[in-house]
Amino acid sequence: MSAYLSTTDLPAIARRLKDASHIAVVSHAKPDGDAAGSILAMTRALRSMGKRVDGMFTGVVDPNIQSLAAPGEIQLATALPPDPAIDLVVLVDTGAWSQVEPLDVWLKSMAGRIVGLDHHARGDDIASDRVVDCSMASATQLVVRLIDELGVPLVAAGASAKFSIAEALFVGLATDTGWFRFQSADTAVFALASRLLAHGVDKMALYQLLDENGRPVRLAAMARALSSLTFHLNGRATVMALSHDDFAQTGANSDDVGGLVNIPLTIGSVAMSVVLTETQLGITKASFRSKPAPSGAPSVNVSDFATQFGGGGHAQAAGAKLMLPLADARRTIESAIGSLTGVHS
Ligand SMILES: [Mn+2]
Structure with missing residues (x-):
């Protein structure tokens, strides 16, 4: 795999968006808060610029995530094929073929007409024009x-804060930083959070x-x-x-156990x-989390750990899918x- 780096800058992506007339906005399957927030924003x-836009969620969508969208605002990609009139695709919060599976054949057909915004360390050459910045805590x-480059205000005149651009951005920013607890929640994150709250975002309600x-x-x-x-x-x-x-006997699904992986870190x-969750027989999904040592020693890089199983993510939050019972x-x-070294005590 070649290095996954920016190939252009935001002003150039803004020009491509201004030139396009019918734009699709997509992210990884099973959208989390950052993917959904990025798509919605x-x-x-x-x-608001007058473009025709197909915002799409793909894969299984958590009902709470779905409710961030106004009725009819976002399409479910499984109900497609996408409109052949789409002349540009915006891919946000991922750049990996393994994460866009329901759309991969269509995305291959759109090669050269995909722009990307991502903050992950690894990815593929899906979006030929992309900005990748791993120092960002959230794709938002x-x-x-x-x-800002497009000159669009975060709350359109007359719009309420609910279902606003600011609210969507806040969801991504908050969820990808563990509600502002992770190390990635730096001054830039809090500055943006402050700007979004000033636009009327109701953080408690979210x-x-x-x-x-x-x-x-x-x-x-x-x-x-436990x-x-x-x-x-x-x-x-x-x-x-x-x-x-366990899932069958309790009636729970994977959405029901969100955040479970954080409990041992208490x-x-x-x-x-x-x-590890086995929602389908023979396939095991793994979630990895780590935290820094009180002494300041570095935390386990779970993104690197996940790589050996074909997964990835961020240094303190990552995942993988193992084709194993x-x-x-x-x-x-x-x-x-057992083979990890340097795990702090
Ligand atoms: Mn993200």
Whole structure:
């Protein structure tokens, strides 16, 4: 794979958007807050410029994420084929073929007509014109710069803060920084958060919608996950797992257990947490999180750790998909954890 770096700058991308008439805005499948926020902010900004815009979610969409969009605002990509009149695609918050699967054949046909904004360290040559900046905590930090470059105000005149560009940007910024807790939440993040709050964003309402809106089955699934927990590396790493049976017997799905991977990090000694979920028999998804040592020693780079399983992400939050039954995946991951060196105590 060639290096995944910027190939252009934001003013050049802004010129391509101004020249386009029918624009699609897409991201990775199963959109998280950053993907959805980036799609929504970009879609709203381009529509306010008078462009015809197809904002699209792909894959399974969490109902809370879906509710960030006004009714009819965003298409579900599975209900396509995309409109043949689309003359430019904006790809946000990813650049990896493995993450855009439902759209990959169509995106290949759009080669040369895709612009990208991403903040991940690894990716492919999907968007020939792209700006990649791994120093950004959230893709929305690139989206807002592009919107500023386009001269679009964050709240269109007369619009309420709900369903505004500012609200969409805030969702991405907040969720990709763990609600401003991660190391990536730097002065630039707080400066943008302040700017967005000044545009009327209701942060409590968004937090409740995204993080305090679970179903009761969440607790049943979490109880099983916690009872499966094992410690590794003298208590510095943990592994939890939810089997296909756990999901079937509790009635929970993967959306119900969001944030589960963060719970072991509430223990002082734990520097790295892994959750394995087998939502489909024979396929195990792994979530990895790490936290810095109180001494200031560096945290485990879970993005690097995920790479050995074909996954990726960020230094303190990453994931991978293993084409293995849960028990085999657990053995594989636990053995890789055993080989980690320099995990802080
Ligand atoms: Mn992101």
